[in-house]
Amino acid sequence: MSWRAEILTLFPGMFPGPLGHSLAGRALETGLWSLGTHDLRDHGLGRHRSVDDVPFGGGAGMVLRPDVLDAGIAAMAAGDLPLVVLTPRGRPLGQPDVARFAAGPGLRVICGRFEGMDQRVLDAHAAEEISIGDYVLSGGEPAALVLLDAVVRLLPGVMGSAESGRDESFADGLLEYPHYTRPAEWCGRAVPEVLLSGNHAAIAAWRRAASEAITAARRPDLWALHCRSVTPTLAGAP
Ligand code: ADE
Numbered sequence: 001m002s003w004r005a006e007i008l009t010l011f012p013g014m015f016p017g018p019l020g021h022s023l024a025g026r027a028l029e030t031g032l033w034s035l036g037t038h039d040l041r042d043h044g045l046g047r048h049r050s051v052d053d054v055p056f057g058g059g060a061g062m063v064l065r066p067d068v069l070d071a072g073i074a075a076m077a078a079g080d081l082p083l084v085v086l087t088p089r090g091r092p093l094g095q096p097d098v099a100r101f102a103a104g105p106g107l108r109v110i111c112g113r114f115e116g117m118d119q120r121v122l123d124a125h126a127a128e129e130i131s132i133g134d135y136v137l138s139g140g141e142p143a144a145l146v147l148l149d150a151v152v153r154l155l156p157g158v159m160g161s162a163e164s165g166r167d168e169s170f171a172d173g174l175l176e177y178p179h180y181t182r183p184a185e186w187c188g189r190a191v192p193e194v195l196l197s198g199n200h201a202a203i204a205a206w207r208r209a210a211s212e213a214i215t216a217a218r219r220p221d222l223w224a225l226h227c228r229s230v231t232p233t234l235a236g237a238p
Contacts (some may be wrong), residue, residue: 003033003155004106005148006076008069010051010113012037014141022150027158033106035148036077040064043071052114061083061115069110069121083127085110085117086140086147090129093147095170097130101147102154109147111140173226175219177210 007015015037027033044051045068052062057138073083084107101107110117110127122129132143153159169176180191194206216223 001105002031003102003152004036004078004081005033006036006038006078006081006106007110007144008038008040008072008076008113009111009141009144010040011111011139011141012039012107016144017145019145019148019152020150023158023163024152027155032155032157033152038072038075040068040072041067043075051154055115059115063115064113064117066118066121066124070124073108073110073121073125078106078108080190081106081108083108083110084127084128084147085112085122085129086132086143087112087129088114088134089116089129089137092129092134093130093150095130095150098147098150099154102151107147107151109140109144111144113139170222173222173229174211174215177207177214 004126009015016025016035019035020028024033028035040051041049050065051068052064055061055063058077082101084106086109112156116154130143130147132146137143162186180195184191184196194202212223212226215226
């Protein structure tokens with residue numbers, strides 16, 4: 001059985017969207033993973049198939065009802081797959097989470113909308129609440145696409161050996177070093193000399209130092225974690 005994604009959404013037409021192209025799209029076509037979408041509206045109540053209601057305690061916006069969400073969850077096949085909810089109030093998604101999801105059999109994903117979802121149904125299903133960053137999207141669908149893209153590319157057979165063998169940002173807790181290709185000089189800008197040297201040890205050392213410098217400059221949070229776990233080669237590291 002290939003890796004399975006089940007999506008509960010008010011906008012099933014957004015899927016597979018970008019996941020129908022490139023690496024993920026080819027992998028979907030060849031059966032390396034599969035995708036099922038479920039329309040939450042199918043479980044809406046009354047003539048208007050209503051899915052939400054006003055928040056208890058007052059305030060702006062509407063909240064997705066627990067009974068409607070629960071019916072949608074029940075309709076998702078493969079009820080034993082881990083259940084993930086995309087919401088800006090979730091735990092930030094990181095590459096270790098992505099690797100953990102890719103190592104499992106698949107995911108059930110709920111895309112949030114409106115002001116939020118009734119907390120009781122998330123608690124009842126022990127759903128893992130995940131955010132893709134500290135900004136607010138109009139719904140969880142783009143976040144689900146981001147999550148699935150990150151997971152699918154790690155599935156066995158999805159990336160070619162050339163791609164999967166590459167050093168990647170976050171794989172070792174560091175951002176990736178910069179890349180250069182031909183021409184060796186472009187608009188008066190030269191490629192760092194060492195990369196043309198053919199000296200593999202020197203190139204590896206340069207790349208390592210570049211990764212560390214970029215991480216220290218751009219992501220002090222990652223750099224602090226990295227320094228706690230290894231002795232950095234960058235002089236003057238905190
Ligand atoms: N839904 C709205 N904003 C989101 C975010 N930042 N991450 C995940 N889901 C979301």
